[in-house]
Amino acid sequence: MDHPFVKGLPCFIHIKASETPQLAWLRSLVTVLANESRQPSPGSTVIVDRLTEVLFIQLMRTYMENSSNSEGYIIALADLQIGSALNLIHSETKAHWSVEQLGDAVSLSRTAFTEKLSRMVGMPPKTYLINWRMQKAKTQLEHTDTAMIDIAQGAGYSSEAAFSKAFKHYYDQPPGQVRRNSNPH
The missing domain is CATH 1.10.10 (Arc Repressor Mutant, subunit A)
Known part of the structure; x- marks a missing residue:
């Protein structure tokens, strides 16, 4: 994925227990995650998914609070x-x-x-807006049956033709082809 969030993720985040006693509860969370992963039982998948989300959020919080970087x-x-x-x-x-x-x-x-x-x-805000809207449009083309004109308008274009031209310029393929390739019925 070409999203700035994914690009901006660090290779790893190390939380030192000795420096963050307020996060001691993470050790318990990781233990529960490990147990649920090793010994699956009814509902384990849901538990692992939710606890992984909690762990990820806490890692991001810690990273943001302790990062010396002012950009990204x-x-x-x-x-x-x-x-x-x-x-x-x-x-x-x-x-x-x-x-x-x-x-x-x-x-x-x-x-x-x-x-x-x-x-x-x-990147400038206008570029960011266009990138985000095109990514949303591509996801809709790949995963929904939403009418092309509705996707075009949702991306900020008043006609299918204008949207199709911009989409093709952005992704090197027309929106119809993206839809056909993801729904080979």
Whole structure:
């Protein structure tokens, strides 16, 4: 996946028990995870999935709190303004946010917002919006039967033709081909 979150993940996160006594409960969580993985019983898969999510969230929290890095997607999520903007972007159901509107929503001028998000995430807000909308559109094409015009409008395009041209430029294949390749019926 080409998402900045995945790209920004560190190779490993080491939490030293001696430096984080408030996280002693993680040892118990890892023990339960190991037991559920080794001795599956009814519901083990659900337990392992949920506990893994809890472990991952705690690892990300610790990483964000202790990172000396002031840039990167994960750090951007922890930033009050940029994190809020990213949440707004990722929760939109139809493409309605503009760079100016996002800046206003997080109390930054368009210029200040553009500079801060670009520095933290590694790309300008407009590019980030397009990337996110195209990834969402591709996922919808691959996993739903949503009408092409609805996907196009959700990605911010007023016509299927404009969407198809932009999608092909972005992914080097037309949206119809992506849909056919993922649903070989």
